[in-house]
């Protein structure tokens with residue numbers, strides 16, 4: 001037909017541009033095809049596929065245990081949720097009990113990971129506005145946590161530490177104290193970061209009433225995590241369907257009602273405090289005992305046939321694995337379901353309409369868009 | 377907007393005068409954590425080349441390669457893992473599953489090289505700067521148990537109950553237990569070369585693990601026609617090299633063979649077409665001796681189309697293993713199940729037929745080849761003063777009469793001299809017949825040639841073990857005999873090898889008894905081979921010397937089993953039979 005009937009993409013009225021996939025303001029590798037009128041976006045379409053590594057398909061070709069080094073790679077900042085979901089599903093299918101101490105250690109690991117992510121994400125939000133110092137400090141704080149992961153698991157990023165039946169090693173001697181030291185160090189310096197980010201006129205102006213997520217969208221899209229909780233939701237898998245030892249910990253779900261980017265940043269900031277509180281509670285209550293249940297011969301391990309959907313609360317919200325076994329040496333199907341699928345495709349496309357072109361990356365980061373979750 | 381919001385960010389400048397958090401890399405480098413997953417090391421002396429690291433590596437970063445200076449030996453493939461740092465992701469799975477715990481990761485993580493080829497290297501062989509690094513990610517099998525696990529426990533009768541009768545001591549695995557036990561196998565295959573008959577162990581273990589018991593039995597019969605016998609009494613050389621035995625317990629290979637056979641009433645039916653006579657090739661072979669070695673040769677010759685006639689002076693097949701080993705270890709029901717298979721395969725048996733030198737010459741003329749598998753049928757002399765007293769008897773003869781089937785034991789107090797299987801079987805048989813038994817052995821318990829499990833079970837059965845006792849003499853008393861011995865101390869053997877027992881002092885210790893069984897060993901009885909024939913062959917210590925295919929060097933005469941030098945066990949006898957088949961085929965071509 002050749003005639004463009006949609007005014008939002010009318011070439012005479014709008015400019016047509018790709019943002020990403022190679023752009024420092026884009027989280028991960030994805031791109032947004034945008035049309036804008038002046039500096040206001042009229043239409044946005046997300047494009048993924050730049051990061052596709054075929055995780056789910058690869059998993060069908062590997063022994064059950066061989067997928068642990070793989071699943072951790074689905075999320076660089078927070079590999080542990082992948083290990084946890086995958087392990088939970090296998091444990092359910094194979095009927096494996098996790099010793100109590102291992103459950104506590106796993107919860108510690110999951111909270112340390114969330115802590116590290118939120119430190120980076122909170123600072124990173126400032127980074128998208130050109131406030132690079134905040135971003136750097138957030139990353140520095142995260143690095144202190146990575147030191148702990150290195151000590152615990154032998155690696156800073158891909159921990160490969162949670163295993164079916166428990167964890168791979170016990171805590172190193174004195175580890176608890178070093179965790180407390182890191183918490184103390186970060187806690188002492190957080191006010192500096194707060195002054196730089198939250199009490200910053202630029203940050204406030206650029207994030208308040210920007211990137212609004214309307215509360216009614218939560219149900220409409222199935223929003224989760226800080227994106228939902230920044231708009232008044234109290235959804236949190238840790239509370240709604242407690243796993244590991246979350247039901248033994250004392251905490252309230254963090255929620256804010258501003259609906260905007262600032263509100264989501266606040267949720268993350270308060271999550272940092274919550275993680276510290278949870279970590280301290282865990283260290284206080286940590287029981288003694290074994291940390292792993294013995295598994296069958298790993299190279300001949302046939303996980304009994306069945307299917308299971310495991311879910312945990314990631315730093316981005318509910319995160320799940322649907323695992324199917326046909327009783328053979330390898331998984332029949334593993335499906336990874338991360339919140340970015342919803343947050344970074346339909347929600348982002350909707351939120352960008354009417355947004356200022358300078359806020360694209362600001363909005364994206366506030367949704368903690370994670371392309372590997374979209375293309376597994 | 378508050379005024380403080382404008383100035384507060386500037387307070388960040390205060391950081392400018394504080395200690396920086398970053399380090400000036402590469403001038404300053406932080407060492408990796410104590411458990412850091414860095415570069416590989418391997419203790420190549422400890423490594424057995426099982427290849428489990430290669431199997432588990434999801435990135436195919438490990439290749440097992442031949443290494444100069446490391447030769448393949450029993451229990452060591454001679455291969456060592458070579459890692460490719462273009463593929464490795466330092467997950468450390470290879471470390472956690474390493475059968476021996478030889479493989480480790482160091483906490484070294486930074487390395488610069490001009491030679492990209494050196495990023496593929498064999499840890500422990502290709503020298504690296506981190507070779508002696510103490511710290512890093514090492515196996516902790518106590519926590520994980522991925523490198524070795526305990527064996528499925530087999531139910532066993534209590535010592536109190538089992539000495540009351542001749543029922544089998546072990547009760548066998550359940551189906552689930554057997555499948556679980558078999559699935560512990562890591563398929564490294566090191567056991568194959570350790571087994572004298574080179575049975576397809578990993579393959580049949582896999583079959584059992586997957587519940588394919590028919591397949592397992594068929595795999596047994598590829599190179600062992602007495603799998604149930606071996607499943608009960610084999611000396612299981614295979615289990616001594618099992619990779620799972622390093623950090624855990626070796627796979628119960630023997631028990632699993634037993635299990636698979638016991639799943640079927642008739643092994644002949646299971647094998648069906650797989651145990652039929654081969655297409656006749658017009659050649660005839662005579663086999664003297666229906667023991668394990670003769671049976672093995674007969675079965676595979678028949679399968680290859682030879683007409684096979686087996687001769688034995690006894691009433692049934694199975695040889696010494698079947699006659700002498702007591703019911704509680706090798707019950708009767710298994711043997712008939714196995715003998716049916718030989719008949720189905722077309723083997724012709726001639727029992728109650730004693731072969732003398734005349735008959736042997738006749739067989740030799742009538743058949744295209746003869747296989748001598750006559751075993752060792754003569755108990756060795758005890759060489760103790762007083763051994764000709766009638767109450768001093770050869771244990772071997774006693775066992776051959778199957779005492780469990782009615783042979784009376786004339787006496788309540790028994791002494792057994794020896795430390796091998798015959799000694800254990802005699803002692804345990806006597807206990808079951810209601811006797812008190814003293815077992816005297818020159819060396820230490822760990823030097824006993826009998827199977828460890830046998831020794832352990834015998835000790836539980838009220839047998840009075842007297843290791844390190846050197847016999848002096850036996851005297852006749854009014855009611856029986858008196859056995860005199862010295863207590864021994866072990867001294868280093870100047871020629872190397874096991875320490876030697878020497879009398880501790882002049883003190884003569886004594887034990888009174890009704891009967892003394894000497895279980896010192898057996899020798900050959902080759903009088904049935906004519907002197908002329910013997911001259912054409914090489915005979916050493918009463919054993920017939922043969923080549924790799926059991927050929928004696930005389931006409932078309934082959935020999936194997938206990939009558940030739942070897943381990944003196946069932947599986948070696950079977951393996952000799954297999955080799956003889958190849959030898960006969962080659963020679964008659």
Ligand SMILES: Cc1cc2nc3c(=O)[nH]c(=O)nc-3n(C[C@H](O)[C@H](O)[C@H](O)COP(=O)(O)OP(=O)(O)OC[C@H]3O[C@@H](n4cnc5c(N)ncnc54)[C@H](O)[C@@H]3O)c2cc1C
Pocket residue numbers: 609610611664665666667668669670687688689690694695696697698700701729730731732749750751752753772775797798801904936937938939944945946947949
């Ligand atoms: C008490 C005891 C316990 C044992 N326990 C074990 C054990 O647990 N595990 C193990 O692996 N091994 C064990 N052995 C050893 C094992 O039995 C032998 O190594 C094996 O039987 C040797 O097989 P063969 O075929 O060479 O000879 P044999 O089994 O000795 O068979 C030879 C056959 O030839 C026949 N024969 C001999 N001369 C003539 C002749 N002139 N004319 C006709 N027939 C003749 C004999 O009657 C006999 O049947 C044990 C042996 C004994 C005595």
Ligand code: SF4
Pocket residue numbers: 432433434435436437438459463464465466467468469470471
């Ligand atoms: S560390 Fe992991 S990737 Fe590297 S060789 Fe070992 S198993 Fe393979």
Ligand code: SF4
Pocket residue numbers: 418422423424425426427428429430456457473474475476477478479
């Ligand atoms: S798993 Fe261990 S013992 Fe086996 S080949 Fe690899 S390094 Fe050697």
